Amino acid sequence: MDFDFPNPVKIVQRTARDFARQVVAPLVPEMERSGKFPKPLIKQLAEVGLLGLVTPRRYGGSELGWLARTAAVAEVSKVSAAVGISLQVHHMQSAAVNDWGSKAQKERLLPRMCRGEFLGTCAVTEPTGGSDLVGMASTAARARGGYVLNGSKCYITNAHLCAAPLIIAKTGEGSRGLSAFIIEKGAQGFSLGREEHKMGLLGADTGEFFFKNCRVPESALVADEGEGMKVALKTIGEVGRPGMAAVSLGILEAAFDEAVKFSKSRTLYGKPIAALQAIQWNVADILTDLETARLVCYRASWLKDRGRDCATHMTMAKLYTTEAALRASRKALEIHGGCGTMLDYPVQRCFRDAMVCISAGGTTEVGKIVVSRAALN
Ligand SMILES: Cc1cc2nc3c(=O)[nH]c(=O)nc-3n(C[C@H](O)[C@H](O)[C@H](O)COP(=O)(O)OP(=O)(O)OC[C@H]3O[C@@H](n4cnc5c(N)ncnc54)[C@H](O)[C@@H]3O)c2cc1C
Incomplete structure (x- = not known):
């Protein structure tokens, strides 16, 4: 079994990571302050190819597929989960139009969506x-x-x-x-x-x-x-849920980084708190959640890229990763003690963002109904 990404996916992941660090990160403080999406970013997302990842080439996309999309949304979400959800919901409409739209609808909408004339929903x-x-x-x-x-x-x-x-x-x-x-x-x-x-x-x-x-x-x-109903279920189940899973994967990665950074820099009793066993156990839990979330998210996308039945895996990825991100960001926040509750520390944003991801794309309870149906049938 090969757990390495294929080269095109690695390139998309690296591109999304660089873009998020260089272009998205400087916008985050103003987004947090105003609550507004920075509209010029739509064209920039298009220029770097992130809007057309799941759209066929003949309509202006790159058709790089679902694993690439998951990796890209996670990288963007590590820096800004708000931009991550905007991007993933855009892919939902792109996929719905491509899967179900008439030729005229595809020709009219998809190239405009890839060019960043608007974000889809x-x-x-x-x-x-x-x-x-x-x-x-x-x-x-x-x-x-x-x-x-x-x-x-x-x-x-x-x-x-x-x-x-x-x-x-x-x-x-x-x-x-x-x-x-x-x-x-x-x-x-x-x-x-x-x-x-x-x-x-x-x-x-x-x-x-x-x-x-x-x-x-x-x-x-x-x-x-x-x-x-078919359009909604397929679009939510196979695009929206894994999209929210990818957003939460990005949040989990950010929470892990913040937890490690703080544990090593905060000194108590003359030593970094990373020397305390309770902190070590929390960091181990966060990393285990992160690695497990990566596996469920990437496997679900891998199945969809191969045209295999994936709806239950997509729902499991959403269910697991959104809950894991919430669990992990709470632990990461607690590792920060009182600092974690201060708006100067990014870890509180991970926690707030993770909480909102629980219901977006379908709640945990609804996810369990979908998965249990598949298990029991
Ligand atoms: C940030 C964000 C972005 C969103 N973006 C979109 C979007 O782009 N498009 C869109 O259409 N929607 C969007 N949503 C809505 C989202 O899909 C809904 O919030 C979600 O489906 C839950 O619906 P609801 O909030 O009305 O809760 P309700 O359906 O009212 O559920 C209330 C509670 O009842 C529970 N519940 C419901 N049914 C059952 C059951 N059978 N058994 C046990 N418990 C049950 C739920 O789990 C929940 O705890 C977004 C939501 C958020 C927070």
């Missing part, structure tokens, strides 16, 4: 509850050669940065009663709501969409009517 969650897809309230009723949408979406990543989001709405009843649409911003009856103030992932845009008698043509439909 997939809007599923509603105030009625994100875990219950079938219980969503937004409707798309057939009317004169198109559809009329009514309803709202919340907690949508890149909401204010996306020119043509993918959204899911009800066209009927039950699991075959959902359909997917691309709604161009500027469509009459489509408006943006507030920008949320989160406890973590500060600088990642999270917002609301409103639809009031929003009329769209038939060509806005993605896949067939009634296939919205």
Whole structure:
């Protein structure tokens, strides 16, 4: 078994690491202060090839695949998990359009998304509850050669940065009663709501969409009517969950580095606290979580690159890595004593970011339902 990345993946990983250190890191303090995504960064992400990683070459992407995408999102997230989630959600819409979109939708959207004209998004969650897809309230009723949408979406990543989001709405009843649409911003009856103030992932845009008698043509439909559940499940399950796993992997790496750095530099009783066994055990736990998370994340992506069944592995990667990042960042924070609670120390950001990653992409409980179903069937 070869655990080394293939060369193209190594190159993507190195590129993402250098980009994150040189371009993203200087933006972090202002993102933390303002909570705003720095818009010029979208073009810079495009120039370095990170927006088109999973998009076919004929639409302007590099088609480097899922292992490369996981490695890149993790590297970016180690420096800024807020930029990491923005990037991974962009890949969700790229993949959904590529997998399910018409030729015209692919030709119109994918090259623009690779060029960084906007960041992509997939809007599923509603105030009625994100875990219950079938219980969503937004409707798309057939009317004169198109559809009329009514309803709202919340907690949508890149909401204010996306020119043509993918959204899911009800066209009927039950699991075959959902359909997917691309709604161009500027469509009459489509408006943006507030920008949320989160406890973590500060600088990642999270917002609301409103639809009031929003009329769209038939060509806005993605896949067939009634296939919205399939589109949502595959996009969340195979792109969104591993994306959040990769974001959390980056947070875990950052938490580990901060824990080691502080343990070696903080002196108590005349010695660095790294000499205390309790600190050593916590560092060992963090490193073990980090190594295990790497393995589940990379294996799940490796399966998808080979076209093999991967949805359960992707969910396990999300479930394990988000919880591990939270566990590890709490330990890393505690290693810092009181310093860990001070905003001057980056470790508190790891903890806040890790907490927000638990529900984004589906909660731990929902993840356990998905994995247990696969186990018991
Ligand atoms: C930073 C961030 C970014 C996000 N980005 C997007 C995005 O781009 N697009 C999008 O559509 N959504 C997005 N979301 C929403 C996210 O997908 C939802 O928060 C998530 O699916 C949970 O939905 P909810 O928050 O409504 O919680 P609810 O569904 O209301 O769940 C509440 C609680 O009930 C538990 N629960 C639910 N069902 C069960 C069950 N069957 N058994 C046991 N427990 C259960 C949950 O685990 C949770 O603890 C984002 C969320 C965050 C925080």
